[in-house]
Amino acid sequence: MGRETGIRLAAASHSQLNTTALNDFVMPLRTPADAPTQLYRPIDEVETPVVVVDLDAMDRNMTDYVSFAREHDVALRSHVKTHKIPDLAHMQHRSTGDGVVCQTLGEVEVMAQNGIDDVYLSYSVVQRSKLERLVWLSEKLESFATTVDCRGNIDPLQSAAARHDTTVTAILEIDLGYGRTGVAPESAVELAEYVADASNLEFGGVMAFEAHVKADAESRADLERRCLEAMDGLADVVEAIKDAGVAVPDVKVGSTATSKFSGTHPVVTEINPGMYPFNDTGELGIRSYELDESDCAATVISTVISKPASDRVVVDAGSKSISMDTSRIPIPKHRDDLEYVRASEEHGLIDASAADDVEVGDRVEFIVPHVCTTINLHDTVIGVRDGEVREVWEVQARGKVR
Numbered sequence: 001m002g003r004e005t006g007i008r009l010a011a012a013s014h015s016q017l018n019t020t021a022l023n024d025f026v027m028p029l030r031t032p033a034d035a036p037t038q039l040y041r042p043i044d045e046v047e048t049p050v051v052v053v054d055l056d057a058m059d060r061n062m063t064d065y066v067s068f069a070r071e072h073d074v075a076l077r078s079h080v081k082t083h084k085i086p087d088l089a090h091m092q093h094r095s096t097g098d099g100v101v102c103q104t105l106g107e108v109e110v111m112a113q114n115g116i117d118d119v120y121l122s123y124s125v126v127q128r129s130k131l132e133r134l135v136w137l138s139e140k141l142e143s144f145a146t147t148v149d150c151r152g153n154i155d156p157l158q159s160a161a162a163r164h165d166t167t168v169t170a171i172l173e174i175d176l177g178y179g180r181t182g183v184a185p186e187s188a189v190e191l192a193e194y195v196a197d198a199s200n201l202e203f204g205g206v207m208a209f210e211a212h213v214k215a216d217a218e219s220r221a222d223l224e225r226r227c228l229e230a231m232d233g234l235a236d237v238v239e240a241i242k243d244a245g246v247a248v249p250d251v252k253v254g255s256t257a258t259s260k261f262s263g264t265h266p267v268v269t270e271i272n273p274g275m276y277p278f279n280d281t282g283e284l285g286i287r288s289y290e291l292d293e294s295d296c297a298a299t300v301i302s303t304v305i306s307k308p309a310s311d312r313v314v315v316d317a318g319s320k321s322i323s324m325d326t327s328r329i330p331i332p333k334h335r336d337d338l339e340y341v342r343a344s345e346e347h348g349l350i351d352a353s354a355a356d357d358v359e360v361g362d363r364v365e366f367i368v369p370h371v372c373t374t375i376n377l378h379d380t381v382i383g384v385r386d387g388e389v390r391e392v393w394e395v396q397a398r399g400k401v402r
């Protein structure tokens, strides 16, 4: 990608950014028990299968989005569902001062326990006991907001806040075509008024996840056009809510692939990308105009455990170490002569018919189909620089689905 600027330079030239560099020294928050024995070990000696982060590539990727946010005067609140690692969340929060996004209450709790005090929960909570946890967090954190999109989740949130005589900030999700959660644009004004009128809720603005536009985009220009078209639609909704007399302090949007287009639209105040530090085969496919394999910072390193035939090897990375929740397959990094053809739980079947130098014991590194669900399969993630282990992070919010 030719992006040479370190995060230190980007931070130093932006008045909005904390001058602390992403890679400045900070003591790890909670070190996995085996971390000290792994530090400075050559990566070739680390047991596999293992998720490894190329720290230089991650710094470049982070710098790219931080610089974008600075240039376009938009907040960058990173989605930490991608990695679930408090150290990385701190790094991202420090780089912009804009807080983080979580997708589950359990993730919010882990981040809060580790001192992150500005969190947006981009998900609706409805169960009574979970709402008690949410209200408690809302009171403890410096800044907290949650998400609503229908009366069915607004009413229990209002009741929970009222039970504890407090006020919770609610963001209204708008569906721009993704077809998951989110109120239809034509019903947004009515719901925004409903939230604004609720005695224990504060209307904090709107959120829209416009990731559907990337599926059909045929080129960079097409992706940009589709993002901006979606944002025009969102701007109409925001205007209508304002016309009804409800202020819209925040307009949050953005996935990794769309943020750098959507974030240029004047209606947007904040982007929420998640995968951008790492990338994966999905991002590589969509953003081929700016990414190559070296930008895929998080990979899984495996070991060949069997060569049952001259044209086939088996690696120790199957679907329990590389998530197969998409139709995409892992891509061997820097090895065009190998092809991942099938996964069972602990086995990865590799077509080696084009390779003449792959043997049992060799290591094969894969760009993963979906980085978020892959990291969620592992207890730890290893950061590598100059071929050595430099960080061992615990995936603390792993499994925190409630």
Ligand SMILES: Cc1ncc(COP(=O)(O)O)c(C=O)c1O
Pocket (backbone or CB within 6 Å): 079, 082, 122, 209, 211, 254, 255, 256, 257, 272, 273, 274, 275, 276
């Ligand atoms: C609401 C919301 N915002 C932002 C993101 C981040 O998108 P990405 O992981 O593509 O960067 C996600 C991811 O699923 C999401 O659900």
